[in-house]
Amino acid sequence: MENPARVTCLVGVYDADGGLRGELRYVVGHLLGRTECALCDVTHSPLRRKRAWDAMVVRLGIPVELVHRNEIPSDVAACVREAGLPCVVARRADGGVETLLDRAALEALDGSVEAFERGVGEVLAARPV
Template sequence: MRRFVGIYNAENGLSGELRYVLGKLTSDKSKKCELCEITHGLNPFGKPSWKKELSNTTVDFHLLHKNEATNQQIEATSGLPSILEFSDHAWIEVFDARAIAEMNGSPFQLFEAIRGC
């Protein structure tokens, strides 16, 4: 089974979530996280559409905050957020921040793109 990981441009924990929300409200581009828009937006419990797509997929997909990712995962990105696939014993970036932004916050589009890559 193919294995994917999405890495947020945000840190875990309450302070990380607060920085994300404040950055979103103030349009601070350094705090922008297109993957956050797909999975939860401003809802700390996750978008219902995200939960539905995740429960309906057969894709092995996990999410990490940037301070939870391994050095190998971070080194495989061109920047955050990013979606990586584990292939041939290495992490490979399959979607960069720009590609994730083009998914327009849609969990459906994310999983369609993963299935198509």
């Protein structure tokens, strides 16, 4: 029997809007020091998504969905409202959702993919299989 609390997917929600205008607004704001997104710092270099991120997702072994604040899936919206942006939400086998990493936890990673992998790995390892 499958464990209903098993994490089936991670949803990372950026503190930035998607689409061309949103992306440009974030890049300009980031360059001017007016806009920050700790999850963006983990997943992206100044020019593109980090190769280390892509490799980590493969090692993690569960799907990771990345969305912008204007693309939040309805099933994770309540977690996002509670945790704030950016955040990482876990979808469970029972259909429930829970916040794994909030803004403070993501900021503490200081843009490190390796620290993200360790942090998520520790949270997942502490859960029943």
